[in-house]
Amino acid sequence: MITSFTSQVVAELAPHVPPLPCCRAALLEGMQLTAAPDENDAGSELSTTRAVTARAALQTLHADHRPAHVERVRAPRRSRYRVVAGGKPEAAAGDGSCCARSRLRGAFLAGGAVSQPDAAPQLEILCASSAGAEWLCRDAVGLGVSAVALTRRGRPLLAVRSAEGVAALLSSIGAQTGRLRFEEGRVVRDLRSQVNRSLNSETANLRRTVAAAVLQARAIRRLSDDQERWQALPPALREAAVLRQRHPRDSLDRLAGRAGCSRSAMADRLRRLLVTADLDGGRGRR
Numbered sequence: 345m346i347t348s349f350t351s352q353v354v355a356e357l358a359p360h361v362p363p364l365p366c367c368r369a370a371l372l373e374g375m376q377l378t379a380a381p382d383e384n385d386a387g388s389e390l391s392t393t394r395a396v397t398a399r400a401a402l403q404t405l406h407a408d409h410r411p412a413h414v415e416r417v418r419a420p421r422r423s424r425y426r427v428v429a430g431g432k433p434e435a436a437a438g439d440g441s442c443c444a445r446s447r448l449r450g451a452f453l454a455g456g457a458v459s460q461p462d463a464a465p466q467l468e469i470l471c472a473s474s475a476g477a478e479w480l481c482r483d484a485v486g487l488g489v490s491a492v493a494l495t496r497r498g499r500p501l502l503a504v505r506s507a508e509g510v511a512a513l514l515s516s517i518g519a520q521t522g523r524l525r526f527e528e529g530r531v532v533r534d535l536r537s538q539v540n541r542s543l544n545s546e547t548a549n550l551r552r553t554v555a556a557a558v559l560q561a562r563a564i565r566r567l568s569d570d571q572e573r574w575q576a577l578p579p580a581l582r583e584a585a586v587l588r589q590r591h592p593r594d595s596l597d598r599l600a601g602r603a604g605c606s607r608s609a610m611a612d613r614l615r616r617l618l619v620t621a622d623l624d625g626g627r628g629r630r
């Protein structure tokens with residue numbers, strides 16, 4: 345589910361190096377929680393397919409005055425970027441909300457994905473272990489985001505599946521532009537479903553109107569073909585039949601206006617025409 349919106353959010357988050365040493369450690373920690381262990385990556389801080397994420401890790405390490413560089417590992421399908429560093433972090437990551445945000449941001453930078461703003465809301469961060477997914481989940485819940493840690497096809501992940509949750513998580517990790525775009529997409533999505541609903545109901549109404557008009561025309565033909573029955577009709581019904589025949593496209597209101605009766609009286613007359621012509625499907629006799 346790597347969408348173009350995912351890339352936009354990653355690009356928005358990547359340039360910001362946390363100002364506090366504890367949060368810089370948390371950012372790298374979050375990135376490492378998502379990396380699947382690989383024997384080729386031994387000795388590196390991070391291995392990722394996202395060049396922009398490798399660069400963000402490098403800047404964070406440099407802000408800690410640690411010697412670090414990125415190695416590009418060419419692979420048949422997609423190159424990987426290994427971030428190799430020396431030295432020690434200036435501080436350890438904490439459990440406060442500053443570090444929780446940074447950890448989630450690092451995790452999203454390395455393993456996060458979010459659906460397009462006008463699609464069903466969904467944000468996921470693939471993790472290397474269930475413990476990692478649960479840790480990120482605690483961070484998210486602590487920040488007021490409804491997230492769950494789960495496993496899909498053997499792969500642990502953090503998942504957020506509500507529009508409120510996705511919006512809150514984007515804000516929490518510092519993707520304010522991403523959050524705005526997400527909210528806009530939500531409006532578009534809601535409007536689109538409203539329009540679809542009303543189009544569907546209009547189509548259904550139109551279909552009912554056409555079906556009724558066809559049935560009425562048939563009833564009137566059947567009655568007028570039989571002079572005896574035609575003459576036996578109450579005058580109000582005969583008038584309604586003649587009016588309907590002359591004005592097949594009239595709405596019930598217009599037809600009632602022509603007859604000088606109420607809408608419900610006209611509806612009743614047309615219904616009785618169907619009953620008299622045995623075209624009401626037996627409903628009138630109940």
Ligand SMILES: [Zn+2]
Nearest residue numbers: 366367442443
């Ligand atoms: Zn911190």
